[in-house]
Amino acid sequence: MTSTDARTVEAGNGSRPPNPLLKNLSAKIASVPMALTALVIFLGCTGWTVVHSFTSSKLLPKLDFVGLDQYDRLWSTRRWLVSIENLAIYGICSLIFTLVIGFTLAALLDRKVRFESAFRTIYLYPFALSFIVTGLVWQWLLNPELGIQNVVRSLGWESFSFDPLYNPDIVIFGILIAGLWQGTGLIMVIMLAGLRGIDEDIWKAARVDGIPVWKTYVLVIIPMMRPVFVTALVLITSGIVKIYDLVVAQTSGGPGIASEVPAKYVYDRMFSSQNLGQGFAASTMMLLMVAIILIPWAYLEFGGKKRG
Amino acid sequence: MKPITGILAATALASGTAAFATDLEVTHWWTSGGEAAAVAEFAKAFDATGNQWVDGAIAGSGNTARPIIVSRILGGDPMGATQLNHGRQAEELIEAGLMMDLTEIAEAEGWKDIVNPSTLLDGCTVDGKIYCAPVNIHSWQWMWLSNKAFEDAGVPVPTNWTEFVEAAPALEAAGKIPLAMGQQPWQQGGAFNVILTAVGGIELIDKIQGQKDMDAAMGPEFAEVWTAFAKARDMAAKSTVQDWNQATNLVITGQAGGQIMGDWAQGEFQVAEQTAGEDYTCLPGLGLEAILDTGGDAFYFPVNDDPEITAAQKELAALLLKPEVQVAFNSKKGSMPVRGDVDLGTVNACMKKGLDLLAAGNIMPSREQVLTQDTINEINDLLTEFWADPSYSPEDAQKAYADIISRAE
Known part of the structure; x- marks a missing residue:
């Protein structure tokens, strides 16, 4: 597209080569506000936060440098360590289960079932709810005196016990259930759109060759859906890192500190404890974690193309 | 919040009967039944001075309300007055010069002599100047x-x-x-x-x-x-x-x-x-x-450029410690008054125990103070x-x- 534009401009001007900066001028002017926003808000504020994480800022940001003190304290705080562990468990499980369940549901719907749109609506519905509502609903469902445990017991299984939100060892899975319930619908819809994009002829060819259906999915269809998977992956990962409201609504970090997550640590330190330095240190660590995952992936995804 | 205050201000100007009526927004987190009744006593007393109390209750506990209050002050949208706990919560805001100096009023009203225990006033004092008006005493013990x-x-x-x-x-x-x-x-x-x-x-x-x-x-x-x-x-x-x-x-x-x-x-x-x-x-x-x-609540008054609001803030600060206001507020709130010279009337056995301990000086600073x-x-x-x-x-x-x-x- 750009090369065609350049050629037209050249043809019109005739004599001298055009200034490359003035190419598509209106488009460039239009994108200035967004570019500035990205530079100032995203990069500028990120840099500002990282710089202030090395200071002893309390309620007000101050440039009073204390070296790595905030990080020292951060990594010797039990609550932060528990938060990181929870995020890792939640993240890995959420990634695997969302992809597997989302794809399976999409593949089942794609087998031309009856009432497909009804099923699709049902699966997508939870996504229309906010995390706060989801959290409260599952807090009640998982409450031993009101929810699932009570229902099963009243059916006759007196010794049935299911109270993940009250058991420090498995509380994070209670949150995971609610997260999956809310998030898989969207991934399913994206996967379904991807499956619909697959040419019918591929299926016909596979059938002619006598390849079993499951094998066609695993060996042919999934590799073809790579861009869809990348989109789904980005959506799921961003959802994992920012998990906050679900925990607040379901357990507020309890029992004890067993279901704390990093984002909640950052908020509590910055606003409730009036300790900006500590909150900034924690959020810088969160940024670093994202960067560690993102940079190798971006290198593989985009770096490869340039070489090829 | 802001447009609402604006509309209120506009209607106040339009009616324009009371010459010195100033709207003062007061934020606090007293939202349970008894607490709301108590804070209404403050509002009533303040409205009687010809000004208008604009209630800015923030639902949830202090941990929810404090960040909102602090960000509004830091963000340049200060309220007229706000509740905080006695102690170190406002330390940095005072040091940054964002809170109004109440020393003048404290001296005119003789707070040093009437506030009992006197440590309450120490909690409001930074570099010899008084920055808050304590209104009640709550104890954990x-x-x-x-x-x-x-x-x-x-x-x-x-x-x-x-x-x-x-x-x-x-x-x-x-x-x-x-x-x-x-x-x-x-x-x-x-x-x-x-x-x-x-x-x-x-x-x-x-x-x-x-x-x-x-x-x-x-x-x-x-x-x-x-x-x-x-x-x-x-x-x-x-x-x-x-x-x-x-x-x-x-x-x-x-x-x-x-x-x-x-x-x-x-x-x-x-x-x-x-x-x-x-x-x-x-x-x-x-x-x-x-x-x-001796924990409890105190009112702070963020610095404001508008001289009318500053005048109203001073009026409110003086009012909060008046004997009749103290009695009306604390009997509804179930807390103890900050001055030893007022009589709450009939109090129950537990409240009496508390008042006796206070009078005898058996007190210690609260966790928020140290x-x-x-x-x-x-x-x-x-x-x-x-x-x-x-x-x-x-x-x-x-x-x-x-x-x-x-x-x-």
């Missing part, structure tokens, strides 16, 4: 006991913590929870401080929290406090409620023997129409160390973890506590 629960268990109502611990097995045998406790961190944090004061004594708490003395924090006396707290954890094992008032309700209905909670719990007993001494018993300082901490919110939250995190995990040993917890104190300011 109380234990509430259900007479019915002990009757059902067939044991006499204990008069101190030691007897309470001894009576616990009998309560359990009668199918009761000995100690009611909500699962929120601030509740465990507060209760720990009460046990620390009662079991460890006033000198120990001053050494640890006041002087940050590491020997005391690692010492055997403090270890005893942890053993007592671990005992409390065992006694409350079956208490799964979340909110403090649900825990109080367990005591009111006789399902639990007792609860360690501040004097605001008394409002719940009043609403349930129970009588102090007959239906419930109160033990200040767990019956071991009869002392009250520690920063940062340290308090760290301690609360530790205590709530300890509370939720029966395998967490008191020895390890003591070490973790000492660690926090060693880097506290």
